[in-house]
Amino acid sequence: MHGGTPVEGDFGQRLRHLRARAGLSQEALSHAAGVSVRALADMERGRTKGPQRRTVRILAETLGLADDEAAELERAAALGRPRPRSAGGPAAPSALALPRDIEDFTARGPALARLLDLARDIDPGRPPVTVVTGQPGLGKTAFAVHAAHLLAPRFPDGRFALDLHGMDAEPVTPRDALARLLRAAGVADAAIPAGTDDRAGLWRSVAGDRRLLLLLDNAVDEAQVAPLLPGTGPSLTIVTSRHSLAGLAAVHRTDLALLRREEAVELLTRIVGPERVRAEAQAARDLADLCGQLPLAVRIAGQRLLSRPHERLGKLVDRLAAEGRRLDGLQAGSLRVRAAFALSYRQLRPRERTFLRRAALAAGADFSPETGALLAGLPLGEAVGRAEELTDAGLLQSDATAERYRFHDLLRLYAAEQVAAEDGPEVRDAALDRTARWMLRRATAAALYFDIEHDPAAPHDDPDPDTAPTGRDEARAWLEAERAQWLAALRRANATGLHRQVLDTAEAMHWFSDLNQHWEQWVEVFRLSADSARALGSRREEAAHLNYLAWAYNLCVADPRAALRSADAALAAARDCGDRLQEGWALGYGAGSFHRLGRAQEALTRLGEAARCLASQDSPQSRLAELTMLNSLGTLLREAGRAAEALEIHRRSERICDAGIPGRTDGVIALYHAVARQQIGNDLAALERRQEAEPSLRQALAAFEAAQMPAWSEPARLDLGRVLGEMGHPEARQTLLAARDALIALKHPRQAEAGAALAALDEAATAG
Structure with a gap:
């Protein structure tokens, strides 16, 4: 910096110093830069502390500043610009709100009129769908967004915009798109079904009675779009695609064409201003022709001119013309946009x-x-x-x-x-x-x-x-x-x-995954980690991560057959390397798969084998795994009508917790103790010893809540609610209602059981 320049951060003083150094009055600088005298005065007096980057760049060019001086001036301006801050940590992901409308939207009048007519009188039995098609760069998205903003007041129940990424190597799947729409419509992430068909059915149910405006942008084909369309209701769906989507039946179509030359010039005028276009009317027409009347190409060329207020339109025309065959791409196919992008990129x-x-x-x-x-x-x-x-x-x-x-x-x-x-x-x-x-x-x-x-x-x-x-x-x-x-x-x-890093990350995710069982990517996470363990030749880690994978198949995507294959592979790896801990876990996860497949006796056999395998070991990890197997074994025995045997098994779990487990924190032991108490409460209830069951279940629920483990606390709340209902306790209905709502949100298999218990309680109250 030159001597005497004001300290960094004081934009007004810095600008005044640079203007004086250049020997310019405010009026002279205003005339040369195209910035009003009043605006300059406000900047220099500190009333405007952070002018926009474009203004600062124009002033720097007009004052002839070197690159380092221009950068210092921009930094001073940036300090004065307010930046939005999000309270309470990182901002949450945004909903599917409509993108901002384009102020200089041009032409498309007839197409807009047809779409407005379509929305004027909607038959709820046949919610209309319009497909906006055309080649890349025609402004399909801009048209759809502009139309959506015009129509928004007619759809008070929600306006959702979803980019389907049809040009990507892996477009958004209907399954993932449905999840995003359901979240935007207020469905809890954990309550979204696993299957595409179930998600589509829930979406049709949610959308059926709402006045929704749905913008599905950049669709790849009919199969991607069809599951996302509401079946009934007063909604309107706008789909944009490079493809015709001819297989979509009973839809309206809007085929956008290239702009006419005068429309392209109008768009350019709205971007760079009427004065520059009037001064070089023929160059503006030539530029529209060189852009092939493609809206995106015209827009990019216009933005380049806007960033260089002193550059003549004719100069840009000459530069485009000198591109030779590459410029031919502006008038045919995807090369139209590439040439315009190249101009913007090179600047x-x-x-x-x-x-x-x-x-x-x-x-x-x-x-x-x-x-x-x-x-x-x-x-x-x-x-x-x-x-x-x-x-x-x-x-x-x-x-x-x-x-x-x-x-x-x-x-x-x-x-x-x-x-x-x-x-x-x-x-x-x-x-x-x-x-x-x-x-x-x-x-x-x-x-x-x-x-x-x-x-x-x-x-x-x-x-x-x-x-x-x-x-x-x-x-x-x-x-x-x-x-x-x-x-x-x-x-x-x-x-x-980088297999060691893969394993370290997946291992660190183990408990986090248990708290987020509805995240289906755990299957891929643990498939990758098992593969990395295999690549490192670590049979022990391969067994552990194949066990995690079996858990993910069982609980995250409800695929017990795949879970059984993973558990069996883990069992083979564990036995191969003599790891009795992972052998016990593999037997347990395999038992869980058998249970979900309705093969109860095989599940009991494997759980018994798992418990014996783990009981023969002395490590703290084996004790925790043994507790898990004992609790599961007792649960299956109770479900088989053998509640007395189950109670004996769960009392054994309680004794292990009471004795303590060296090397494990009190918090960890307390969780397993709570699981044992929950199951003891259920055993006592099955034996009709409900007065004894209630305190055990309350203790378990309190422990799970203290640990912030909803996947564990809500089933315990359901168990408590059922016992309270059988006792005629006044808290029964409130407890069951809270359990039902939470289990639905968690997508828990016992949500139907909670609903049935609540209905039975209400029916009994009515009969009484």
Whole structure:
């Protein structure tokens, strides 16, 4: 910096100093930069502390500032710009709200009129669907969003926009799309059914009596869209796709065409202003022709001109014309957009180009600044600046609530091409590996907040302690928001031989997975970790993670046959390496599969074998596993009508807990003690000793609640409610009602049992 420049952070003083140094009055600078005198005066007096980046850039160019001075001026302005902050830790993922409407939307009048007519008189028996089709870059999404905003007041019960990513290598599946729609409609994540058909049925039920506006953007085919369409009700669905979706019956169609030349010029005029277009009317028409009247190409060219207020339209026309055959792509097929993207891309500074193309490697629908920083090899603060610059340039879209960014799908493809062209495979792989290692370290540290056997005082090996989640709430928010990214990192680490890190992360996730059984990706997590153990030649770890995989198949995706295969593979691995602990777990998980398959005797046999296997060992881990097997064995005996034998088994579990388990915390033992008490209460109830059962069940429920384990506390609440009902206790109905609602939210198999118990109680009260 030159001597005498004001301190960093005082934008007004800095601007006044630079203007005076240039020998310009406010009027002269106003005229040269196209910024009003009043605006300049407000900046210099401190009334406007943080002008927009575009204004600062224009002022810097007009004042002839060197790059470092321009950067200092921008930093001073940035300090004065308010930034929204989210209270209470990381922001929650946004709902499927409509994207912001485009202020300079142009043309499409007849198509809009037809759509407005369609929404005017809806028959609830046949909710209308309109399909907006056409080639890439025609503005299908912009048209649909604009129409949705015009129609929004007619649909007070919800306006949902869902990008189906039809151009991606792996478009959104109907199953995942239904889950997102159900969440947006207010269905709890844990209450969403596992199967696609069940999800579709629930969605049709939820949407059936609501006035909903549904925007399904970028569909790939009919099979993706059909399960998402409401069957009845006063709703309207707008679908956009590059494909005709001719197999969708009884739908209305809106086929967008290229803009007419005058419409393309009108769009350009709305972007750059009428003065510049009037000054070079023929150049504006030529530019529209060179863009092939493709709205996206016109928009990108217009944004480039807007960022350079002193550049003549004719200069851009000459540059486009000099592209030769590449410019032909602006008038045919997908090359239309690539040439326009290339112009916008080349005007970026090198580090912004790097950030844009590397961010295209991120997994999932959007990405965080941390992910962008890792892929681009930038400090986090600088990555945030690059992302904001690219958002201002129209090349990224920012989330409305969280600090996350997303690409237009075509631009993501273009940016990914630039990775191949400019970085090459070695740089690309290094960026992905660097990101994967960082993500897995953070995911591991975050997951350990939920491991009740982990010492909370032990240091967490987070890669960036300054930004690391602290406490369970922040850890859960991060693991949820970055689920796609850390799962992709796990895949990458497995594929590139980082098997130890895969195993460490999956092991850290063990308790967290038990608290989130409705997350179906646990099957993939533990499949990868079992594969990594196999690659390392560790039969003991292979057995452990095959057991985790059997758990995931049993409880997360309700596939007991696959669970049995995994449990049997774990049993073979455990016996091969002589690991009696994992042998016992494998027998137990196999028993769980048999139980779910209705093969009760085989389940009892395996559980008995598992309990004997574990009882013969002395380790603390074996005692905890033995407790699990004994509790399960007693439960099956009670269900088989052998409650007295069950009570004896569960009393044995209680005695083990009372004796203590060396090397295990009081909190862990208390949980297993509570499980034993719950089952003892159920055994006593089955033996009609209800007065003895009640306190045991209350103690179990209190322990589970204290440990914040809803997957364990709510079945205990159901058991207590049933006993209270049989006793005629006044708390029975309230207890059963709370249990039913919570079990539904958890997608627990016993939710139907809770509903039946509540109905039986109400029926008895009515009869009485």
